[in-house]
Every structure is written in C-alpha cells, then in structure tokens.
Amino acid sequence: MPVDLHTHTYFSDGTMSPEDLLQKAENESLTALAVTDHDEIGANYIAQQYAQSLKLEFVSGVEFSIDIALPGTAHLHLLGLFLEIENDELKSVLNDLRNARQTRAGTIIKKLQDYGLDVSENELDVIVGQGSAGRPHVAQLLMDKNVVDSVWEAFHKFLSKDRPGYVPKKKLKLQTAIDLIHKAKGLAILAHPISLKQRTYKDTEAFLKELKSIGLDGVEAYYASHTRNFTSYLLNAAKRNNLLISGGSDFHGSIKPDTELGIGRGNLSVPDQVFFDLKNAVSK
The missing domain is CATH 3.20.20.140 (Metal-dependent hydrolases)
Incomplete structure (x- = not known):
C-alpha cells in the first residue's frame, strides 16, 4: 500500500x-x-x-x-x-517562528487596511484557529469577504512579492x-x-x-x-x-x-x- x-x-x-x-x-x-x-x-x-x-x-x-x-x-x-x-x-x-508568523500576519492585515480593504486581525484569528497564521489564511479571509474568488487571485493581486499586502517571511x-x-x-x-x-x-x-x-x-x-x-x-x-x-x-x-x-x-x-x-x- x-x-x-x-x-x-x-x-x-x-x-x-x-x-x-x-x-x-x-x-x-x-x-x-x-x-x-x-x-x-x-x-x-x-x-x-x-x-x-x-x-x-x-x-x-x-x-x-x-x-x-x-x-x-x-x-x-x-x-x-x-x-x-x-x-x-x-x-x-518553532515558538520563535510561530511568533514571527503572527507578527507578519498582523502586518499584512495592516497593509491591506491601508490599501483600503475591510479586513481585521480578529477576523483572521477566527480562520487561523489553533494554527499558525500564514498567507493562505489571509487569502481565505479575502475570499470570505468577497474581495477575491480564489486563493490564486488573492496571491496574484495582494499577497505575492511586490503586491500591496506582501510581507517577507522569517x-x-x-x-x-x-x-x-x-x-x-x-x-x-x-x-x-x-x-x-x-x-x-x-x-x-x-x-x-x-x-x-x-x-x-x-x-x-x-x-x-x-x-x-x-x-x-x-x-x-x-x-x-x-x-x-x-x-x-x-x-x-x-x-x-x-x-x-x-x-x-x-x-x-x-x-x-x-x-x-x-x-x-x-x-x-
């Protein structure tokens, strides 16, 4: 098998x-x-x-x-x-990396807010749950808010390098x-x-x-x-x-x-x- x-x-x-x-x-x-x-x-x-x-x-x-x-x-x-x-x-x-991911996620949300999108860290926390925050969670939030239709679109428009919500990862x-x-x-x-x-x-x-x-x-x-x-x-x-x-x-x-x-x-x-x-x- x-x-x-x-x-x-x-x-x-x-x-x-x-x-x-x-x-x-x-x-x-x-x-x-x-x-x-x-x-x-x-x-x-x-x-x-x-x-x-x-x-x-x-x-x-x-x-x-x-x-x-x-x-x-x-x-x-x-x-x-x-x-x-x-x-x-x-x-x-791993605890240090987890903290860095959480800080990064907050920075991404702030950049998206500055860009004019109606998103919040509290909304992201609901999606992340017990997990460790990452860009796919932000992509899911953007889908839930009807900002984009797919994960690919979220990355292409907002989360990839040189896009409005991009933040480098530790x-x-x-x-x-x-x-x-x-x-x-x-x-x-x-x-x-x-x-x-x-x-x-x-x-x-x-x-x-x-x-x-x-x-x-x-x-x-x-x-x-x-x-x-x-x-x-x-x-x-x-x-x-x-x-x-x-x-x-x-x-x-x-x-x-x-x-x-x-x-x-x-x-x-x-x-x-x-x-x-x-x-x-x-x-x-």
Whole structure:
C-alpha cells in the first residue's frame, strides 16, 4: 500500500484537523502518514495520540522554509521527518517562528487596511484557529469577504512579492535547519526539488551533492508536481549520492482541491518501502 509523507493540517495552511486527516489516510488504506505543517508541530501531538487507534503508522514532521539565495521564484523547503517533538531546542525555534508568523500576519492585515480593504486581525484569528497564521489564511479571509474568488487571485493581486499586502517571511538558514532536525533525531529531507527550478537535471544533482555535503539525508523524489522522467532521475541521483528517498502529495485539503491525499493529482504513488527504508535509517 502507498504512503504519504508530506501533508498539512489546519495547524498551518491546511484545512483538515489532524484527526480527520489521519482518519482519511486510514480509510484510504495508506500504510503510513506524516504531518509536516509549516514551522509548526502542534498537530503532531494530537496525531500521535489518535494514531494509536489506527492501523497506519504515523510519522511526526515539519516543513521549514529556507533562507537561501535562488533565482526568480525558486525556493527551498526542508522536511524534518521522524522528529522527537519534545526536543527543547526544536520547540524553542518553532515558538520563535510561530511568533514571527503572527507578527507578519498582523502586518499584512495592516497593509491591506491601508490599501483600503475591510479586513481585521480578529477576523483572521477566527480562520487561523489553533494554527499558525500564514498567507493562505489571509487569502481565505479575502475570499470570505468577497474581495477575491480564489486563493490564486488573492496571491496574484495582494499577497505575492511586490503586491500591496506582501510581507517577507522569517526563515531559517539551511545549515541551522538541518542541524535542528538532527538534534531532534530526525531526517532532513529536501522537499519538492522541482521548486529549486534548476536549468537541467544535472544542475539539480549538483545541488543535491552540495546539500549532502552539509548534512542532507534524503530527497523527496516522489511528488505531485514531478514528471515521471524527473522522478526517475531523482531516484537514480539519490542512489548515486547515497541519499534516502521520500515522497508525498503535499496535501492541504480543500484549499488545494487539485491535490488529493496519497495520489496527488492522480499520478502519485509512493511505495511503502520508502517509509520502511526511512524508518530503518532512523533506527540505526
């Protein structure tokens, strides 16, 4: 049976509760599921408890945005999988990031108000709930207020770089994030390498080699937006460079309706051996 090692709940920018997400994974016969909210591990505490009543195996995780110079709209995200979520340093760093996200969200609202939009922090707080505020929550607020018709429109008109409500996000340096994941006994996995927007497959592999040299453990070869050829290349590149393989849908729920749990856009199937290999690597 397949696994999905990259998902989000409403603790960051997803729309489902941890319980509903795990139950959905169980109903769809996934072998294992990882919750990897952005800069946030709150859902993992709930999911760990809920998973005890299910057959599927649960993996605690997180997704970090990395402060690194890349061309254009390229970006680097790093997954931490199999984390010990009680690690004090991990909790401290995530608390700082959570506070920074809340401050950023307030600044975004203020900029949108100055632009003439009728939005408030109180309205945003209702949408965020227990989670950590982000631009998708602001996009949802703009949809609820009939300012825009879609998340894409919200970003295109108001929230993307150089738009009226854009505020940069606090990010971790790459080495800091890798070291933090390792201190929490987890594996550092490069998320969706397609987002690096390298010119050629060979350029992507060169990038992987560089990341491997500073502690990267693996690469998310299986991903909803990867073509079959790119996935195949990444699998071979991982083997050549002694990197572990991971994979996931990047499921967010109804806010990204084109991406389904476990199958992405219908073209994704992450073999359960991927999970077992990662689990074995952690136990060594």
